[in-house]
Amino acid sequence: MDYRMTCKEVIKTMDKSHRVTPDRRMKSQSPPRLPSDERRWMTAPRLSGILGAAVLLITVTLLARNLHELLPENVSILLFLMIVLVCAAAFGFWVGIASALGAIAAFNLLFLEPHFTLHVAKPQDLITLALFLLAAGLTGFLAGRLREQVDAANGRAAALEVISQLSAELAGADNAEDAIRVALRHLHGLAQGPVLALMPQDGNLRPLAALPAGYVPEASDLDAADIAFRRGRAELASAKGWSGSRLSFYPLAGETGRGPGPGPARGPVLGHARLSPDRSDREWREQAIEVVLGQAEQALQRLALTERAEAERRRAASEETRAALLASLSHDLRTPLSTILGAVTTLRELGATLPADSQTDLLEAIEEESQRLARYVEKLLQVTRLQAGIAVQMTWVDAGDAAQSAVQRARRAWPKARILAEVEPLPMIRAEAGLLEQALFNLVENAVKYTSGPIRVTGAVEGAEVVLKVIDSGKGLPPSLAEWIASDETTGAPQGVPQGMGLGLPICKGIARALGGRLTAGRSASGGAVLAIRLPVPPASE
Amino acid sequence: MRDRDLILIVDDEPQIQRFLGHALVAAGYDTCTAGNGAEALAQIAAQEPDLVILDLGLPDMNGKEVIERLRLRSDLPVIVLSAHDQEMEKIMALDLGANDFVAKPFGIGELLARLRASLRPRRATRPEVIRQGGLVIDLGAHLVSRDGETLRLTPKEFDLLAALAANGGRVMTHHKLLQLVWGPAHVDDVPYLRVFIGQLRQKLEPDPAKPALILTEPGVGYRWAQPEESPP
Numbered sequence: 001m002d003y004r005m006t007c008k009e010v011i012k013t014m015d016k017s018h019r020v021t022p023d024r025r026m027k028s029q030s031p032p033r034l035p036s037d038e039r040r041w042m043t044a045p046r047l048s049g050i051l052g053a054a055v056l057l058i059t060v061t062l063l064a065r066n067l068h069e070l071l072p073e074n075v076s077i078l079l080f081l082m083i084v085l086v087c088a089a090a091f092g093f094w095v096g097i098a099s100a101l102g103a104i105a106a107f108n109l110l111f112l113e114p115h116f117t118l119h120v121a122k123p124q125d126l127i128t129l130a131l132f133l134l135a136a137g138l139t140g141f142l143a144g145r146l147r148e149q150v151d152a153a154n155g156r157a158a159a160l161e162v163i164s165q166l167s168a169e170l171a172g173a174d175n176a177e178d179a180i181r182v183a184l185r186h187l188h189g190l191a192q193g194p195v196l197a198l199m200p201q202d203g204n205l206r207p208l209a210a211l212p213a214g215y216v217p218e219a220s221d222l223d224a225a226d227i228a229f230r231r232g233r234a235e236l237a238s239a240k241g242w243s244g245s246r247l248s249f250y251p252l253a254g255e256t257g258r259g260p261g262p263g264p265a266r267g268p269v270l271g272h273a274r275l276s277p278d279r280s281d282r283e284w285r286e287q288a289i290e291v292v293l294g295q296a297e298q299a300l301q302r303l304a305l306t307e308r309a310e311a312e313r314r315r316a317a318s319e320e321t322r323a324a325l326l327a328s329l330s331h332d333l334r335t336p337l338s339t340i341l342g343a344v345t346t347l348r349e350l351g352a353t354l355p356a357d358s359q360t361d362l363l364e365a366i367e368e369e370s371q372r373l374a375r376y377v378e379k380l381l382q383v384t385r386l387q388a389g390i391a392v393q394m395t396w397v398d399a400g401d402a403a404q405s406a407v408q409r410a411r412r413a414w415p416k417a418r419i420l421a422e423v424e425p426l427p428m429i430r431a432e433a434g435l436l437e438q439a440l441f442n443l444v445e446n447a448v449k450y451t452s453g454p455i456r457v458t459g460a461v462e463g464a465e466v467v468l469k470v471i472d473s474g475k476g477l478p479p480s481l482a483e484w485i486a487s488d489e490t491t492g493a494p495q496g497v498p499q500g501m502g503l504g505l506p507i508c509k510g511i512a513r514a515l516g517g518r519l520t521a522g523r524s525a526s527g528g529a530v531l532a533i534r535l536p537v538p539p540a541s542e
Numbered sequence: 543m544r545d546r547d548l549i550l551i552v553d554d555e556p557q558i559q560r561f562l563g564h565a566l567v568a569a570g571y572d573t574c575t576a577g578n579g580a581e582a583l584a585q586i587a588a589q590e591p592d593l594v595i596l597d598l599g600l601p602d603m604n605g606k607e608v609i610e611r612l613r614l615r616s617d618l619p620v621i622v623l624s625a626h627d628q629e630m631e632k633i634m635a636l637d638l639g640a641n642d643f644v645a646k647p648f649g650i651g652e653l654l655a656r657l658r659a660s661l662r663p664r665r666a667t668r669p670e671v672i673r674q675g676g677l678v679i680d681l682g683a684h685l686v687s688r689d690g691e692t693l694r695l696t697p698k699e700f701d702l703l704a705a706l707a708a709n710g711g712r713v714m715t716h717h718k719l720l721q722l723v724w725g726p727a728h729v730d731d732v733p734y735l736r737v738f739i740g741q742l743r744q745k746l747e748p749d750p751a752k753p754a755l756i757l758t759e760p761g762v763g764y765r766w767a768q769p770e771e772s773p774p
Contacts, residue, residue: 326627327627330625330627331599331625334625334646334647335555335557335558335646336557337646337647338555338558338646338647338648339555339557339558339560339561340647341647341648341649342558342561342562342565342647342648342649342650342653343561343564343565345649345650345651346561346564346565346568346650349649349650349651349654350565350568350569350650353568353569354564354568358564358567358568361560361564362561362564365557365560365561368557369557
């Protein structure tokens with residue numbers, strides 16, 4: 001199996017987002033370089049190999065020389081052959097060939113007539129020589145192949161380990177910079193030299209991170225990265241002795257939908273030090289680097305997609321709440337208007353036939369609905385004001401007074417409701433009295449509208465906060481509403497809120513925040529909803 | 543037979559029920575009320591009202607559903623109360639069989655006029671000849687004349703006029719008119735209808751630019767303007 005396939009399969013199993021984009025380095029760039037079956041067995045001999053072969057050869061030569069009298073000639077030749085095989089197997093093809101030549105030379109010098117010359121008298125000795133060379137070459141070749149397979153297997157295992165680790169870490173990255181840093185760390189491990197990551201910012205590149213720590217990118221590095229960024233293709237490191245960056249830079253596709261090819265890339269750029277061409281493990285390192293780059297790209301695209309999906313979801317949700325708010329607003333405004341217009345036209349057109357108490361009732365309805373309308377308009381103005389971000393006029397306010405006045409107003413608005421005020425003496429706080437009263441009034445209004453039974457308005461100090469609570473005797477808030485209150489959203493009401501609640505709670509939340517505090521929701525001992533406005537007590541008022 | 547028509551008011555807003563109650567009683571009707579769709583259907587079965595005033599935004603089911611269920615067993619006139627953001631629902635309600643609509647907020651006069659127009663056919667059989675101002679439409683003889691002068695109408699124009707005038711005072715949706723005059727295959731050919739309405743106005747209206755007989759209900763359909771009868 002091809003190494004690349006292995007990596008790809010690992011990616012497939014580990015990274016479900018592999019469908020997002022094909023990795024251009026894997027597919028569309030230069031044809032894949034296969035592991036060097038043809039070359040590895042011929043790799044240049046190492047010094048240790050040559051020395052080892054020499055030592056072995058000398059040892060055997062001395063041995064054969066000394067035991068010359070005891071051993072038959074063909075045993076000596078077998079000894080030499082064995083040494084050739086050992087050298088070829090242990091040190092590779094070239095050392096094997098060299099040791100074969102050496103062994104023939106030694107054998108010739110010591111054992112063939114005329115002794116101590118390299119002259120070959122008999123033609124059959126030439127055949128011996130040829131057989132030695134053949135045996136050495138074949139063994140060296142086979143051993144080289146074997147070693148190469150072992151190398152490849154080790155490399156593959158190492159690459160897989162790096163990749164699986166990378167996959168896991170990339171999956172955990174929750175933003176582009178994290179993903180890039182993860183990729184960079186693995187790149188550093190693979191390239192075993194300086195690596196550099198640059199992020200695009202306003203159409204230019206900005207260095208994000210470099211390894212090893214303290215590596216300062218040179219101007220040539222930045223230039224090369226910029227070229228890779230602008231052209232959207234890899235900028236390879238220049239060779240030794242040439243000017244230019246020592247790092248190869250690869251632009252990553254930042255956004256999905258940007259295929260490979262020319263044109264400026266919009267994603268980050270990663271650079272790594274050129275791998276020394278004579279490293280024996282260069283193959284798998286290069287391949288693993290490609291996988292790292294591809295994986296990083298996929299991770300970035302997955303993150304971009306996630307981000308876009310999240311933004312889309314937020315937009316849809318805010319549109320939904322806005323639509324719900326608008327619907328409830330239009331209902332809230334239209335109902336009193338309908339009543340007023342209907343009652344007025346009834347009085348005018350049918351007044352003559354209306355009994356006196358009907359006329360009175362209609363007039364009362366008009367009055368009530370006008371007040372209701374006035375309250376909505378007041379709320380609308382406050383929403384507008386809060387949304388426009390007009391500065392709040394903070395003064396020293398007695399929170400207890402604000403609570404009492406909200407209760408008074410609520411009692412006037414709903415004479416039948418039982419509204420109890422249980423307000424302790426409270427320290428002065430910084431607030432805008434009108435806003436605070438309105439927020440409390442809105443909470444009481446919700447309680448009046450959506451629950452029956454007594455409503456308690458309490459004021460107390462809890463820690464460093466003044467806490468004004470409206471406690472009703474209903475069944476508690478729907479979970480979605482409680483969740484919304486705890487959330488950071490201020491733009492609109494959550495789903496599933498009864499009509500008419502559309503404005504009240506967002507206003508309370510907005511006011512509480514504008515005053516530097518917060519709105520919280522809870523449950524009373526009897527199960528009713530507890531809505532609390534919590535405002536900080538300034539140190540000076542203690 | 544009751545001597546006063548019984549009107550069922552279906553609205554979840556008590557304030558609306560309150561003023562409608564006073565107004566309808568003063569206008570000579572009896573009223574009963576329902577706060578949601580289920581209650582409305584129960585009241586219709588129990589009280590057998592002569593007409594239903596139905597708010598489209600009910601808490602338990604939407605107005606369309608009430609009409610759909612109602613139309614399964616009765617052709618009781620229904621007047622829909624709608625808000626401007628319920629345009630589609632309103633049209634669907636009308637196509638499902640609601641007789642007319644009044645947009646909120648409304649003056650009581652408008653509602654009472656719609657009420658009378660929708661109640662009328664239940665009391666009188668359809669007239670063969672419609673007279674209005676100088677206009678005479680003889681539905682049996684397929685003749686139209688103004689101030690004694692016969693007007694030339696194509697058969698389709700006459701059918702369209704007949705469909706409108708026979709339902710005087712009530713809104714006719716595009717859908718309904720197209721189906722009545724051109725058949726079910728043409729219910730979406732609204733531009734076609736518009737052309738014919740234009741031709742009719744040219745022939746009938748004293749000032750075709752300011753139609754006084756065939757009134758447009760934007761986005762919904764057309765209404766034959768009918769001079770108000772004196773209230774019962």
